[in-house]
Amino acid sequence: MRKLLLLLVMIPAGLNAQEFTLADTLRGTLSSIRSCFDVTYYDLHLTVDIENRHLSGVNHIHFKTVSAFDSIQLDLFANMRIDSVLYGGQRLNYSRLHDAFFVSFPRQVKASENGIVSVYYNGNPTTAKNAPWDGGFVWKEDANGKPWVGVACEGTGASLWWPNKDHLSDEPDSMRVSCTVPAGLMCVANGDLIGQNPSQNSVEWVWEISYPINNYNVTLNIADYAHFNNVYVNPSGDSLHCDYYVLKENLDKAKEQFKQVPEMLDCFEVAFGPYPFYEDGYALVETPYAGMEHQSAIAYGNRYTKGYWGRYPGEMDFDYIIIHETGHEWWGNSVSMNDVADMWIHESFCTYSEAVYVECKYGYEKMLEYLVYQRNFINNRSPIYGVYGMNHEGNGGDMYYKGAWMIHTLRNVMNNDSLFKSILKGIAQEFAYETIDGEEIIEYVNQRSKYNYSPFFEQYLKYADVPVLEFKWEKKQLSLKWRAEAKGFRMPVIYTAGDAEKRVLVSNIEWVEIPLSKKEFKQLSFRNDLMLFLTKKIN
Structure with a gap:
């Protein structure tokens, strides 16, 4: 173990020690004790004690061995307690450092072996100061004084509330979330609801996710929800089950506001291809924070207003949260980065999806007007690219608006709309359900266009200044x-x-x-x- 920790300390040796810490390295670097295994399935069971803001449970981590190992790194925030770690019914030794923990196995686990590590844990997870920009749980009440709980952890990390391999390069192929909450409340997670198991004072809600999912997209939402649904049928005749979970006092507002969904899906399916998660369905879940792209369970907190909390350009009064967060189903949830340094893949393309929707609904000139409005938010203070291996993302605002403008610029540089649109759709389809880096997208654009756009991307992504x-x-x-x-x-x-x-x-x-x-x-x-x-x- 001492040799292992020495290895970890030495990883950032070539970087500025004042900029990055050991905690950054532990979180961001895909070291040999992380790359040696591939997570195939998470089976997360937890009980939420709302009164005490406390979680307890177990995550059964199914994995396949990539290369032989006798120790691995997993992640759980230091304020959360580990009760035990089991493998094959045997307790394993582990040690903790910052928000990581290192599990030692009694023998060498051979390449291609499959296994399950079970991590039992409990604790009071971080409470968000300003979700979703600041990660953690939100504990509020609805108008009737009933609990209303949500969590958002993009950037901060899913390991703030459940143990996992918290690196974006490794998504499970599928997952189950079993959440036990007090009777009278509903727990909404990702995917399909496959079971409700009531007991005297509580109910276990069991959700199955049938697609790869990045860890920060795993969610739970707890409230006395009203539920309604409908079915979206696309032009090809494919049926998508759409579910909506809202506070009871907002049911009528929600039924009116969410009528935007079918038209939006029509636009996005034309531009990017079929909605990526038909088997799991589409859902909007009312949350006590603005919004987040939780896969197949989108967090909605726009207060049923036009635009974004009432702000919008011209007559483009669509619900920003519905459009933007749904765009992430293609950009971020299906096509996913493998390092937070490439967060622009998620945010630039998703922000551009707003322009795609505006052009679809309002026309080309309104799309230009919308982008000019967004241009006001570009600051050019630092590059869009982050630093690889250090849990470091680039310029927070510019990866949205400057990134969207980069894509808009590319469209006009190409001067061939049919080619540009086919490339945009091609990226969404070619890299569906994969974790990739920015260079793969750039190479794809170069190959499809038969032109070297690498200097173009380099200027907009790696330098703070625009041309x-x-x-x-x-x-x-x-x-x-x-x-x-x-x-x-x-x-x-x-x-x-x-x-x-x-x-x-x-x-x-x-x-x-x-x-x-x-x-x-x-x-x-x-x-x-x-x-x-x-x-x-x-x-």
């Missing part, structure tokens, strides 16, 4: 050049000088010169609603 179009006019000649850090960066410029709109390819290597009269120069304008860049006039 700056430098331009100057002298002697009846317009000169254009990009100022951009990415080597070999090239991007078209769309401009108007007079009546005609023109397009010219510009690089960051040399000036492009275009004949232009003084009158035309005075009329010069650049289409900054189609691409994300700044301009600078050079005297």
